Amino acid sequence: MRITIKVRRFNPEAPKPQPYWQDYTLEVTKTSTVLDALIRIREEVDESLALRCSCRSAICGSCAMRINGHASLACKTKVSAVVDAHNTLTVEPMGNLPVIKDLVVDMTPHWHKVRAVEPWLQPVGPEPQGEYLAPNEAMLHLAGVMNCIMCGACVSDCTVLEVDSNFLGPAALAKAYRFVADPRDGMTKERLAKYNAYGGIWDCTRCYECVQVCPKGVAPMDRIMAMRERAIGMGLKDTYGARHTLAFEELVEHSGRLDELRLPLKTFGYTNIPKLVGLLPIALRALPKQKAPSPFHKPIPEVKSFQTTFRKARQAAETERQAPTSQAHHG
Ligand code: SF4
Ligand code: SF4
Numbered sequence: 284m285r286i287t288i289k290v291r292r293f294n295p296e297a298p299k300p301q302p303y304w305q306d307y308t309l310e311v312t313k314t315s316t317v318l319d320a321l322i323r324i325r326e327e328v329d330e331s332l333a334l335r336c337s338c339r340s341a342i343c344g345s346c347a348m349r350i351n352g353h354a355s356l357a358c359k360t361k362v363s364a365v366v367d368a369h370n371t372l373t374v375e376p377m378g379n380l381p382v383i384k385d386l387v388v389d390m391t392p393h394w395h396k397v398r399a400v401e402p403w404l405q406p407v408g409p410e411p412q413g414e415y416l417a418p419n420e421a422m423l424h425l426a427g428v429m430n431c432i433m434c435g436a437c438v439s440d441c442t443v444l445e446v447d448s449n450f451l452g453p454a455a456l457a458k459a460y461r462f463v464a465d466p467r468d469g470m471t472k473e474r475l476a477k478y479n480a481y482g483g484i485w486d487c488t489r490c491y492e493c494v495q496v497c498p499k500g501v502a503p504m505d506r507i508m509a510m511r512e513r514a515i516g517m518g519l520k521d522t523y524g525a526r527h528t529l530a531f532e533e534l535v536e537h538s539g540r541l542d543e544l545r546l547p548l549k550t551f552g553y554t555n556i557p558k559l560v561g562l563l564p565i566a567l568r569a570l571p572k573q574k575a576p577s578p579f580h581k582p583i584p585e586v587k588s589f590q591t592t593f594r595k596a597r598q599a600a601e602t603e604r605q606a607p608t609s610q611a612h613h614g
């Protein structure tokens with residue numbers, strides 16, 4: 284199979300360093316991975332091509348890069364699965380991280396964020412005399428998050444990190460959840476209070492990119508949502524994010540529909556004049572397009588039955604929010 288790989292290259296030592304595309308055409312087999320092809324290019328065609336890899340088995344996480352615009356592990360991606368009708372594919376370095384050379388990025392910002400969530404157990408109480416024993420179900424639940432190989436694919440494609448580098452990001456927050464949900468950790472509320480701040484759990488826009496690109500099924504966005512639920516359940520409600528969530532629920536329960544006029548008022552507070560004035564330009568832009576929410580709503584005929592269902596669902600969610608983490612004991 285003859286293919287063309289378009290590689291986005293960058294040489295920091297060039298007189299005027301600028302990224303550029305370079306095409307490589309080569310023969311590969313049906314079972315070749317993108318990493319196999321890149322290694323062949325480096326070994327047989329162009330030894331100046333820089334890339335990072337180690338295990339070649341989707342374990343070490345070092346070969347993450349953008350293939351056809353989306354992050355994935357080059358050693359886990361078969362060429363035959365990603366070439367287009369002209370047997371062509373594109374390869375770029377990961378996004379949201381500084382490029383060092385060609386396909387190699389600087390992971391330092393990512394590691395700083397992982398460290399910022401304090402990814403180590405912080406038990407409270409007297410030092411145990413023996414090992415901590417945690418319930419099986421709690422550890423099985425955590426196994427999904429512990430599958431993370433820190434490849435950074437989710438960081439690369441996070442749509443919030445593209446516009447706000449202060450965001451902790453999906454990998455660090457998934458790591459944070461690994462300790463929030465660990466029954467042996469005694470600092471859950473303190474951790475959640477910290478992750479509640481600017482750049483934390485409420486900054487995710489739920490775009491789903493991190494869930495889609497993660498090669499290990501860690502589902503970072505779902506972990507972030509779980510931490511939001513826990514934060515609210517532990518009484519950490521004094522953030523715009525938490526107030527927005529609770530106001531949304533309250534308004535939908537009240538009338539069976541979302542009152543978009545009152546939602547910002549309840550989220551920011553009726554007396555938060557600077558914030559509300561800041562929303563005026565959006566409202567003014569929405570008006571001529573007939574997108575501005577109306578203050579008048581027709582009542583929904585079946586609203587009572589909807590409310591019953593809604594309250595049952597909310598009760599189930601409340602129970603989940605307040606569910607105490609299974610306690611570990613000392614063996
Ligand atoms: S779901 Fe949230 S964390 Fe995941 S990529 Fe989107 S914005 Fe980033
Ligand atoms: S959560 Fe998934 S995509 Fe993100 S670093 Fe971990 S393994 Fe990679």
Ligand code: FES
Pocket residue numbers: 335336337338339340341342343344345346347356357358359
């Ligand atoms: S080389 Fe280790 S994950 Fe690809």
